[in-house]
Amino acid sequence: MTAGSTGRASTAVAQAGEPSRVRARSRRRSMPGWLRSTLLWAAVVGIVVFCLFPIYWIVNTSLKSGAQLSSGSLWPSHATLGNYRSVLRDGDFLLALRNSAIVATTTTVLAMFVGSFAAYALARLRFPFKALLLGIVLSISTFPVIAIAAPLFKLWTDIGLYDAPYGLGLILPNLVFTLPLTIFILTSFFREIPRELEEAALVDGATRIQAFTKVVFPLAAPGLVTAALLVFFAAWNEFLFAITLTSTPQARTVPAAIAFFTGSVKFEAPLGTISAASVIVMVPLVVLVLVFQKKIVAGLTAGAVKG
Amino acid sequence: MTSIAPIAAATPEPGRPSPSGTGARGRSKFGRSERRLAAMMLSPAMLLIALVAAYPIAYAVWLSLNEYSVRVPGLQRFAGADNYQAAFSGGFWGALGNTLLFTVVSVSLEVVIGLGMALAMHSAFRGRGMLRAVVLVPWATITAVTAITWRSIFEPGLGFAPQLLDKVGIGGDVVWLGERGYAMSVLILADVWKTAPFMALLLLAGLQVIPSDVYEAAKVDGATPWQRFRRITIPLLMPALLVALIFRTLDALRIFDLPAVLTDGTNGTQVLSLLAYQELTQNRLIGLGAALSVLTFAVVMLVSFLYIRFVGGNINTLTEEER
DSSP: OOOOHHHHHHHHHHSSSSSHHHHHHHHSSSOOOHHHHHHHHHHHHHHHHHHHHHHHHHHHHHHHHHHGGGGGGGGOOOOOHHHHHHTTTOOOHHHHHHHHHHHHHHHHHHHHHHHHHHHHHHHOOOEEEEEEEHHHHHHHHSOOHHHHHHHHHHHHHHOOOOTTTGGGGGGHHHHHHHHHHHHHHHHHHHHHHHHHHHHHHHHHHHHEEEEEEIIIHHTTTTHHHHHHHHHHHHHOOOOHHHHHOOOOOTTTOOOHHHHHHHHHHHGOOOOOOOOHHHHHHHHHHHHHHHHHHHOOOOHHHHHHHHO | OTTTTTGGGSSTTTTTTTHHHHHHHTTTTTTTHHHHHHHHHHHHHHHOOOOOHHHHHHHHHHHHHHEESSSSSSEEEEEETTTHHHHHHHHHHHHHHHHHHHHHHHHHHHHHHHHHHHHHHHHHHHHEEEEEEEEEEEEEEEHHHHHHHHHHHHHHHTTTTHHHHHHHHSSTTTGGGGSHHHHHHHHHHHHHHHHHHHHHHHHHHHTTSSSSSHHHHHTTOOOOHHHHHHIIHHHHHHHHHHHHHHHHHEEEEEETTHHHHTTTTOOTTHHHHHHHHHIISSSSSSSHHHHHHHHHHHHHHHHHHHHHIIIIIHHHHHHHHHH
8 A cells, every 4th residue: 555545545535525626625724645644554554563563573582482481572583384383283272172163153053043043033923021132131241251250160060061071061051152243244134134025935835933934044144243253353353251260271262272381380381382383373363363254353343333 | 342332323303204204205105114124134133132232231239139150050049139239338438449540541632632633633634544544553453462562661660661761751660551640541552542442433523523614614704723723613613522532432431351461350340340350250150240240231322311311412402503
């Protein structure tokens, strides 16, 4: 992007109407074009550095070894993949990756099923206490996780789900905390599907369930992808349940494993290895973000703007 | 799981029945079978919420009223308000103070920085897609990894920040994560890094729905850029801003991951959720841990109530006007 192009962009709003005349006038009134584009350019560079530098730093650290680690230098003088080799040989870390994959995938699939049923009812069906039910669902998203995790710690211990292998004890709590978001996003998507399509199916003799599974559900696919991505991210990231309800590598997910990498040997923290592990668990998410950025942004901002 | 879920609650008027479909077809045609179908479709979600959210909260209240033996599992006695007394004379007030300080400072910074980023992204026409992907990166970074990254940035000898800041006269040879105040500022910085871009995305979406002819009209009338920002952008952005503000505040009050990994609650960074967790799992004090969780819950609910009471009406009227 050149400085000139950002300058033009800054007055792009004006271009919508009468291109050249309006632009010329706004140029005269506000600050000079070159100053404006320089400032904008600086802001863009600032944002990129602010957002990406810490990521660069952790990648940089992951490529250092031995004495280089304690140099604090901004680039690795002898880059090595040694940290990656040792973390991929670490059985506990591989178990955590496995558990995270199981927990996040299962949570996402279940959330889509349970969430789309509830969302369809809220979007389309008429029944009493609808506002109250939606209010209850949404209020869950403001609950502090600790207020659920503390009693679940006791409950899960009593019924044997505490520290269950594959992180199985984490699926239900993750599911409940991602349901509000799922239901909210899907409800707004279902509402946008024209009623006529569904009514046509009903006229053709379909039951309401069939109308839902054969007509509405497929049409809401973009909404499902958005919701699924956000739920997957949330479940992959979840930390408090993960450390409260598990205690061994058999059950731990990635965030908990990364935290306990350091916890046990605080004074000789294997910084290089942790950084390599961090980069490994970050890559899939960053790829998802780059591929699906429009869908993710649509999901994140659904509530804030549509109202 | 904190930073995205709460946005869901942003709808100003939850149960507004959709206007179409109620009129011509009338009430009788689908009446009872429709209700039965609704009950069927909603019951899995409601059952889950009842069993894994509502019941545990109620159970937490019960746990907090009892005392549990650390040595003999299953041994317990009713203790009344003892656990709450222990919480109030123990770490509760300190943790509450830290949590409130963290919330006020980090959310204010996030609003200001997020707004600046959103305005820049809104102006930068060509690079907007690229910028949007870039600002999603901090959001997509696992919070535990965020904490480890910032810890290594400020680790004496390992990170680059202490030397860099020393050169511009900040901090000297202080161990950043090892001292009160300094540790809190690293915690706030890490949180701002992770969530200001998210705030920027919400506000950018708000900016994009402001119709451009409003600005054109203002320009024709001779409004300066500052006047346009002050009189058009800010008021029209207010609904999005308030929603983002409310839910970031509720998130910040519940903060757990960052301080847990970054400082483990040491050096003036002990927050409510983390204190409850430590009493519960490290000290095995189930009653006290439950009491602290219930108190955290109460604080968050109180703040949401205050927001709804004092700004909630605002949001409703603002969004109504927008429609």
